[in-house]
Amino acid sequence: MAELTYREAVAAGIAQEMERDETVVFLGEDIAKAGGVFKATVGLYDKFGPDRVRDTPISEQAILGAAMGAAMTGLRPIAEIMFSDFLAVCWDIVSNQIAKSRYMTDGQVSMPLVIRTANGGGARFGAQHSQSVENWSMMIPGLKVVAPSSPADVKGLLAAAIRDPDPVMFFEQKSLYATKGEVPDGEHVEEMGKARVVRDGDDVTIVALAAMVPRAVEAADRLQAEEGISASVVDLRSLVPLDTTTIFNEVGKTGRLVTVEENPRLCGWGAEVSSIVAEERFWDLDMPILRITTPHIPLPSSEELEDIALPSVARIFETVRNEVD
Amino acid sequence: MAKRPVKKRASKSAKVPTPSATATLNDDIGEEKRLEMWRLQLEVRHMEQRLHDLFFQNLIKGTSHLAIGQEAIASGCAAVMRPDDYTFCTYRGHAHTKVRGVSMEKIIGEMMGKGNGLLGGKGGSMHLTDVDKGAMGSYAIIGAHLPIAAGAAWKAQYLKTGQVAFCFFGDGTTNIGAFHEALNFAVIWELPVVFVCENNLYMEYTPISEVTAVEHPAADRAGAYGLDSIIVDGNDADAVYRVARAAAEKARNGGGPSLIEAKTYRHSGHSRADPATYRPDGELEEWLKKDPIPAYRQRLKEFGISKKVIDDIEDAVLAELDAATEAAKNGAPPSEDSLMTEVWADGGSSWRN
């Protein structure tokens, strides 16, 4: 095991796959010579050269269009969209083209590509550079959606996404880039579409994603220590495919479900998870399902305001404490 | 209702300009290529007319964007392409798909929503695709496929396959952002892609000249990206062939992209539902005089190709079209099971366990 930062794990995952597969290529703004604005792709240009690691103009439609054209003709491109907010300027390529082409052509077209993007708040960047938009992708048929919470998962799930024959939206939480964690040595590939129970518990199940996972775990530790409430925490890791089996197992055990979402309230992924549990595991529930989300507002930039807006450890702790009887 | 040629043998209906007296058959194009382009143009013309008829028999639902009058562009370019070259086209893409050798039965079947359609009834008129033939898709959101074509060209460049991507689009596309992103991108990456703007004078219902800053919506923008300004008579398959051949050779030789603006005219309205009443009186009639089909028949004649050879090709196309139409009509609707297939590479559509 080696300790890597979340950002180092990005480069490690890409490098691992570029070494084993010549068809893996990488493009995006400032990703090559500059090593990425978040320094998550440092070293790849030097290692793999200008033919495989290419800087692009500020042309998000061109970046994703090119990735799609290359994917459907035999390459496995990784495209970086610098901030996930910018997906809005190339959303046609994502939602109309990449997501739907296989179905529309009855399977003639394959789309083995990965769109990596820095997602989420915590960096005080304001409403156009801090959004959590994983739910935008989740609601488009034909996209897989992954959001890792740890360096090991960054590497392992990125590798899995690159090998996956379908388009994968890969959301890196920008406030996690500096966090560290153990990453297995050698080739490391995780299975996509599997949630992970990161903390066992009997009284309540907290389902979280990306940056909300460490917060949920910390809140669960406090709940145990201060309130005697035993919370299991599920790191969803992937929204599509969605691991309902793990969610059902945990909710079946605890009878209580709480989702912790960084996205704004309406149509957040937790709404879908809640709906599925309510439809299919209603008779296991011992408490109304509870969603903890960012309010339905654009994200403010001020440190004080952003901290109130995003689900915090304290808010998770208090909400669960107040609701679990 | 748009006016349109109604005779079965469409090529006899119009007067044509006389080709240059100095033209010879065995020039840089040659007889074989010309007969190929003749056949391709006829396939498109007759198939489009057939689709029109099927629409009015209520056998085709949804929408349809016909390219009657624009056949020379797709045919001239197709005659340049290698079998492994790529075509990217728009919702007005029956022509570009057909000229890659795609089955008429499958195209018509798809238009009719049949299980034996090209896309199993899942794509419809606006998304005709036949990857095996290099027809990499018809794109229904304006501009999207320009960067996608650049991506296919990137693959050809990266793997050094010598393939070229042809990308067809209308004049309206020149005013959307993706057009400009794709051109700049293709130039700086020196990608082997040929962008072909089919300027048929109308974006949808509005004349392109009313909404564009320059006279030639594509060619006048080329210079902004360091490209030559290329304008060609889009109703002359030979002329299209020549500029397309030059652009393809340049691309294959590592010279990067080209942008061609082909002037043409859409005989019908924008789509099935458009009677094209916005066109000034007499405009259609003027363009019908420049109809590429009779013009090309005349040219072949003047090159000394026998009437029998010319007619036999058309008869064969019509026979094939009749057979394809019947086969498509007889096709079964898609199976209900197919609804939930081919979202993912595993053939299924499951998003959860």
Added chain:
Amino acid sequence: MDVLMPQLGETVAEGTLTIWHKAVGDTVENGELLFEIGTDKVEMEVPAPVSGVLTAINVEAGATVDVGAVLAVIDDGKSDAASPATTPVASAPAASNASAVSRTPTRHPSLRLSPVVRKLVVENNLDPAHIPGTGRDGRIKKSDVLAYMKGAPAVQVQTTALFEPLKPPQSTPPVAPLKSGAGRTVVPFNRIRQMTAEHMVRSKTVSPHVAQGVEVDFSSVDKVRKEKGGVWRAREGFSLTYLPFIARAVCDVIKEFPNINSHVEADNLVVYDQVNLAIAVDLNFQGLVAPVIQNASAMTAVEIARAVADLAGRARSGELTQEDHQGATYTISNNGSFGTLFTTPIINQPQVAILSADAITKRPWVVNVGGEDMMAIRPIGVLTQSFDHRAIDGAYSAAFLRRLKEIIETKDWGAALP
């Protein structure tokens, strides 16, 4: 103006309207007695909140309703001015979003069954009315059902719900009201009588009672009472009885025998560090209550004496609050004023033991003076403890009583009193 069911204590969710003092059409003055309500142990008189005419009574006497329910309407001449919406603006945006603010149950929690509880009840053919709920406001949780199916009430960590008594049996079929006459008088059980009856039956059903008594020589206590009783009474305004000494001694002994100070919950004995001492108080033959001296173990005998006097006084004047009834871990019942020799008390659930102090009378008593047995006249009383044999055994209880006797007889009580 709407007249609402008031909140009678932090943990009370409902109350029974016992009597209306006004009828529809009556004029009422602000502050005038309007109705009475009762909860498990507290009776309360409720005055009219406003002057006006009583225009509607929505809840008849005898009905049990949720806190906040509209009981009646008084037309105070301002009825057109509907009370303005008082929707508070959330101070923190996140807070308003955080936890689905409005999660107020529409029915009483104990009557609402969560999906999993509903399923378990149906699958196992259970009657939810018989399942003790330990969740918020008495809600039946999944763990309650599972514990019930195992034959025991659920483990409960929170203390607030522990003292929620069971509801009166719901299954009693309606009967025609009994009538007085022909040599008999029908006295309906008041609420305290009803609750007492229910509680006593349940305690005897749940706990196998065993009673043990010891004779105690109260000479040491008597000496102090004689020396300081007069001053005490003059200063404090009430007599110095034996009870505070017994209570103080009980607290001392519990330190050595902690299992006496406990609750039985499921298959567990939940032992408490702190002694919350309930004192049974008779309400002039009108009922029995057992208000609690919170944390008596931390009090001196003097402080206990004052607390006992305070509780007894407030009990008889009907001023006890819901909080006065909560959290007891051990109970002392005092019947001595009537001259009884001994009483076998019934355990105050879910505690495991209760002590009865009876009459202390002068009796011939063998004492040992200088190695010789001699007869003496001593104030002797019997202390009887009933204990729950599920929780503890006879030897433990007997050892407790022996030590209690020893402390009462030998402690320097003089030093304990000013």
